[in-house]
Amino acid sequence: MRNWLAAPLLWMTALTVQAEAEVAKWNMPVGVTEISREVHGLHMLIFWVVVAIGVGVFAAFFYSIWAHRRSRNPKPATFHESTTVEIVWTVLPFVILIAMAIPATGTLIKIEDSSDAEMSIKVTGYQWMWGYEYVGEDYSFYSRLDRDSDRARQVGSGIDPSSVDNYLLEVDNRLVVPTDTKIRFLLTSNDVIHAWWVPALGMKRDAIPGFINEMWARIDEPGVYRGQCAELCGRDHGFMPVVVEAVPPAEFEAWLAGKRGDEGSDTAASEPVQVAEADTGTATATDATEVAAADADADADADAEAEAPADDAASAELELAALMETGEKVYKTNCVACHQASGKGMPPAFPSLIGSAVVTGDPTTQIEQVLNGKNAMPPFGHLSDEQIAAVVTYTRNSWDNDSGVVQPADVAALRQ
Structure with missing residues (x-):
């Protein structure tokens, strides 16, 4: 009798679990x-x-x-x-x-209620990336769409987006935060209205130029949590992801010390554990040494493919053809949305580059504007010296402009 009852009960339990899993797939995440x-x-x-x-x-x-x-x-x-x-x-x-x-x-x-926060992070929206500053910790960085997604999204790239892990939801620099810590996020914008949104954190806030909005989170579980800009902030709005990596507090402190270059910090050990994401959005830790070594190899391959080391790039005298080739890629990635492929811009916010007084004038002025931004144009100081030299050279020698060559050393001399 018990066997006859057990089979239907097990069958009903299995159906219930399957139904709950199916509902959870379409429901709001916990x-x-x-x-x-x-x-x-x-x-x-x-x-x-x-x-x-x-x-x-x-x-x-x-x-x-x-x-x-x-x-x-x-x-x-x-x-x-x-x-x-x-x-x-x-x-x-x-x-x-x-x-x-x-x-x-x-x-x-x-x-x-963001009172009694144990740490604060300033989040600044740019077209189209995020700037993060650990308030009081003397460390900040930019976070933008990772190279693999950026290449795959280009028209005519020939890359199948489905072959790219976390397509359009991965960044070059993740926001690393400690678990079990109340974190206050201070959100603002450098240009237009953005919105910082990570569904797993349960909140979203607009980043508005000239205003500071607040939100807070205390993350319970280590893991990688993904989101994106949730405000229609411009043509490349869909290429502005957010990736938050939560690690234990001790590991976070070691990572932050390594990034700041504190004396006695172990840089190799300070890299956060790259946690593996499960289908449910939770994650488990992997060996930090192996992951750090794998990341180092991947970064080395990417750097060899995309750009030379900063010191070598700053001292190298590059040919016009090489600068133009690199500059065109940088321009299409960072500038074309506002200044257009034709260089005609979108006046008055984004003026034409054809015969522009800035582009045809003193290169120092143009380099400083690229580094520091101006009006609606955000700063691009996160680009390497070679990339900035290349894009400046590209704009100074395209669309009938003929204004000479800028070298990486010229950019390095003007960095603050």
Whole structure:
């Protein structure tokens, strides 16, 4: 008898687990922070309230259609209105809204409470990358779309996007943060409105020029959590991912010390563990030494393919043809969205480069503008000396411009 009961029960359990997995695939993610779990709980609460209301309303519809059909009761009712019904359908929605508002208000208060933060990170949006600064820690960097995705997205690249891991959702520099730490994010923008969004953290905030918005997170689990800009910030809006890597606090401190070059820090050991992502969005740690060695090899291959070391690039005298070839690639990646492939720009915000006084004038002025930005143009100081020299040379010798060659050493001399 027990065997006959066990088989159906196991079968029903398996179906239930499978159904839950299928629903979870399409449902809002739970996330890895206290706020994200509360938001998910509210989402499910409201969902079931709406389901109950829908079932009740449509049941009343179908009952009315069935009970009062012409063949059953051809004589219509003669009453015009009912005070009781009016009161019920006014009071009942009010009670439902109040019942939903009470837990939602508590969560909203928590979302806005960034007090007692243990560390702060300034997040600045640029077209089209992110700048991160660990406030008070003397370390900042830029984070943009990784090279593999950037190559694959180019028209005519011949690269199958499905062959690129985390296509359009990987960056060259991840934002590394400690777990079990309340982190306050200060968000602003250098040019247009962006929005910093990582679904696993449960919150999203706009980055607005001239304003500082706040949000916070305390990440419970080590892992890699991906997001992207959630504001239509321009032509290349879809190429502005966010990648947050959460590691244990001790490992974070070692990584940060290595990045700052603190005395006595072990740089090799300070690299964060590159955690492997599972289908559920959680992750497990791998051996830091092996990953660091693999990353070093990958970086070496990428650097050999894309650019020379900074010291060599700064001292090398490059030929015009080599600078033009590299400069065209840099221009198409970073400049074409605003200045167009034809160099005509989008006046008045982005002027034409054809015969421009900046492009045809003193190269020092143009180099400083590329390094530091101007008006709506963001700074591109994260580019190497060779890349900046190449793109400046490219603009000074394209579209009938003929304004000479700029070398990496010229750029290196002007860096602050």
